[in-house]
Amino acid sequence: GAVVSQHPSWVICKSGTSVKIECRSLDFQATTMFWYRQFPKQSLMLMATSNEGSKATYEQGVEKDKFLINHASLTLSTLTVTSAHPEDSSFYICSARRTSGAAREQFFGPGTRLTVL
């Protein structure tokens, strides 16, 4: 159990276009999902926390109008990179938190590699 999927696994787009990435928890409900980006050979950097039915909370320095997050159901969160530029090229990873009693386990999706030309 505790599988998180992401779609697409990779995407190449032209500068100025928008890209949507989906994150789904397949076998559990997640009221909270997280979006990270990871540059080569670096750790994961939290971009935003997505709560089902409410607005996302963005980390300092992350533009909320550029990285639109929607968490419309307990199993789906989407990240839309609007007007993408080459500097947005990165590995985007989502995770979903499964809460059971005192346990707080976060499970990650396989990641989406975005390349902006």
Place this chain on the structure above:
Amino acid sequence: GQQLNQSPQSMFIQEGEDVSMNCTSSSIFNTWLWYKQDPGEGPVLLIALYKAGELTSNGRLTAQFGITRKDSFLNISASIPSDVGIYFCAGHLWGNDMRFGAGTRLTVKP
């Protein structure tokens, strides 16, 4: 930003050797988690620790939640080539806040 100090940054070991890595922080954490990330993949949860002093094993992996709640270590015994990857520690503070270490890149020579 990151509040966890993970060491070592990288390790080059021979197959069969044991491995030890750790994370320390100036903050107290409620939960410690250890993940492994293969190239081009998302991190996979290895071990989750919920109580100070807790020692948990998962096959050849053993992790402990430090008594002070400010540190944790991960040991891998009898390493094999498929242990290659990046290992991240993560500490959960409160609410939704979880912080990641910078990672330990493990290379295992056959």
